[in-house]
Each structure stands twice: as structure tokens, then as C-alpha cells.
Amino acid sequence: MKRILEPLAQIPGVRMALLVAHDGVPVVVKNASENAGEGSPEAALAGETAESLAALAAGWLSELERSVGPLSWGAPQRVVLRAVRGSLVMTHAPGALLLVIVDPRMSPDELRLPMEAAVARMQRLLRPKSESETAARDTTPPGAVPNRTENKGPAPLRADTAL
């Protein structure tokens, strides 16, 4: 998952990219200034910021869903909040929220494609292997002779043994 967020975090102007559970718990955090190294005060501060940020953003999204609910609108799939000191871009990912904080000089529209690509990669990664194998088996055309293993019932009695 970290590798999926890596390209997003490396885009110039991106401060932080997070994958957040719907209840506001950060799953993966990629900070643009992660070079500070683990265990350093900067990294600890970033972790703390990410936790509160994830909780606040998820809370805000659920508030927005409640606000537009009376209009029979579904949950927003992509939300952008532009502000004086930066922008927040949020999009639905499989079972989570993908959240990116960018600098004020960067347009959130520039992130549309990279974020969609990250979500698509996540979907590919989360698709279980067995599912893909089953899909592959289902698509193979049936053979001319029935498969032996498919014959699960008891073997028919031969007429001579029954006598």
C-alpha cells in the first residue's frame, strides 16, 4: 500500500497522502518530508498530525453526506476543499478514503489523474488471486469430453454385478 501512495507523495506540491479507514483511522501515511527518518521528532509530529487530520477529514465527509442526504444525493465520491493555506482532496478508495493535502500554489485538478490511478492500483491489489483464477477458469470453453473430476455422483452399477 505504501508503494501505491509513493508516486502521489512525490508530486511537487503534495504535502501528505493518506489512506484512511471510513471511521477516520489512518491506514497508510506518506509524508512529503519523510526524509526526516523514523523516530525523529519531525516524524513523530507528522504522525500525530496525520492522525488528527484523518479523523477530522473523515468526520467532515460524513457531515457532508448528512447535509446532502435530504436531496436524495448519494455520498460524494470526490471532495475538494481549497483554503488559504492549502487544499484537501478526498476520494473514495476500496474500503477506505484516499486523502491528499497539497500546497496552496498547486491546483487540486492536477491530482485527479494520479489519484484515480492510485485507486485503480489499489483495486487491482485488493482483488483476491483466487477470484482472478476463477474468472480465468470460467472463461475457458468447455471441452468436448466431460472432465472426470466433475463427476461427483456414485458410480452406476453394472448390470452383471446387480444380478
Place this chain on the structure above:
Amino acid sequence: MSFVRRILSGSRLRELRQEVAEAPAPRSYAALAAEHARLGEMVEAERVAREGLDLYPGNSELQRLAERSRALEAEERTRELYRELRDAPRPAVWRELCEILLSSGRLARAEECAQEWFAATGDGNAQLARGQARCERFFIDRRRDDARLALELIEAAEKLLCRDPRPLRIKLSLFSRVGAWKEARRTVGQLLEVEPGDAVLEARFRTLSSLIDTAPTLEQALREVERSGHLVDEERPVQEGPTASGEIRPVLKRLCAEPGVRAAIYVRGSTALVQGPRGATAERTARAVREVVQKSRTAARRLGLGQAGEVSLEGDFGHLLVVPGDLGAAAVWYARSLSDRTRQELSELTALTGDSSQDPEA
């Protein structure tokens, strides 16, 4: 700078000085200030620009030059102080650095610097600088958590700096600006203990005493500031005044006529103008937009992003673009992509002032 260049620039300076003396004009002052700045003499550049401003107040070019020279001077001094801190860290250097960073509005850096200072020395002044930086941040972002942290830091500084009025002054400023009158009065009382007989403080104490009956608690006051985005001492825009529906409605109609636009909404206080949907749907749409604006303003502040400028939602319903302004908020619900001109119009709509007597309608 080479010797030849110094001679050349010296003669150029002489010419410009003569020009200022013979035919004083904003242009000649600006040219002289710019020449000083080019030579790296920022103090002199600022002095010339200020001299020009005394004669021609309000001249934008001279103002720009004065501010720029001052900023460059501060930057240069900041670099020197950082160098000094690396070689020989001591409280006086930290203090000056914090003061420069605070005055130039670099609050995050000022707080970091004060934190380093406190970690190194445990000085109460460091804690006070941290509190001051956080307090300034609160005045900009209006985030409740910032105010709480600022108060914690200032109280810690108060314990370390016995009978120092500075922490109390900062606290008083915070309490007064959010409208926490009870706390403000208590702080003025404490200040009077430190500085007895101060006539201004005594008068303030009496004024605050008359306000405390209806005063909110500190928590309520902070919550209100975070929700509304306005401090008590700020001049509020004509919030309850008449909406300029005469100006707004034609813009909303024009927006609504754009291809793909399903609704154009303008909300201000408890009133709304809606073009597109009718009846109960219009009312629900306006209410939804108002809630989105309120929640987003609070969220932007709490996320540390400052004042919200634009909110956009995308989903199976299409797109909703909301532009919150000081007076009201404008929104467009649309199916296709929106042109830049429409976005611009939406921003302009929120900047309109209420000068029409027409009644708004939902």
C-alpha cells in the same frame, strides 16, 4: 562589488540624490531607493522610501519599496542570527530571532525557534514566544485548539515569569477578541495587581464588569469564533442587512442558463436565493448548501488550512461547487464541467455587498 562598479554606482547615487533635491517627486525617490536596494543597502533604501512616503503618502510604488526593503533587511538579519545560533547559541539571539519571525508573520518558524530555545534553556520568555506565536495563529485561523494551546503556553510562561505583565497582556488580548468577558475581567484584575493605579486598566475593568452578565464562557466563545470565523472586535459585514437580491438574481439567472447547470444558489445568513429548483426542493437545496458551507468553514480551520475558499463535491448527483465569501456563499449544481468564467462569476457573487433594499426570497 568591484572597485570600478563601486565608483560607477557612487556617481549614479550622487545624480539621483541631486534629482531628489532639485525635483522631488515619487518617481525620483523610488529611483534612489531602488538604487540603494540594488547596492544591498536595505536600511538606506527603506529610509529613502519612508522619506518619500512622508511627502507623498499613499504612493504605492514607494510603499512597495519600503516594505520590500524591510522584508529583505529582516531576511538578512534572520540569516545572520541563524549563523550565530549555530556557532554560539544564547537567549539574546533566540529572542531577537523569534521577534523578527513573529513580526514578519512566519509563525510556524517562530514557534519552532521558541521551542528549540525552551528546550535548550527552559526560559520563560521562550514559552511566552511560543504562546504568542500560537495566539497569532489563532487570530488568523480562528481554530479553537490553537487558542487552547496558546493559553496553556502562556500560563506556563506566567509561572516562570513571576509578576511579568506580558503574559497577562497577551491573555487579555485573546479573551477580549473572542468575547470571553469574565476571563478578560479576571485578567485585568491580575494586571492591576502587577501594575496598580493604571487608569486605563481601571477603566477597562469597569467596562468589563458591565459586560459579564451576558458573557459566554470561554469555551462557548471559542466555539462561536470557530463556527462564524469572526472575532468580536472585528467589524462585521452587514450580516443581517438586506441582501442585494437586485444584483444577485440576474447573475444567478445567467448562471442557471448555462448548459448543464441545474441550480444556482446564493445563501446569506438565514436567507437564500435559488434559481432552478422550485418549492420544497429549492428550500432543501438551499439548506444543504448552507450546511455544506458551515461545515466546510469549520473543517478548513480545524484542519489547519485557514479560511475556506472553495468546496467542490462530485458524485452520482453531478457536481456541486460552493464558494464561501465574507458576506454569503454562492453555489452551482451542475452536470457537466464548469467554465472558468462561471467560477469567476461565482467568486464575484460572494463579494457583492448588500446595498439594495429588495427583500430576499427563498
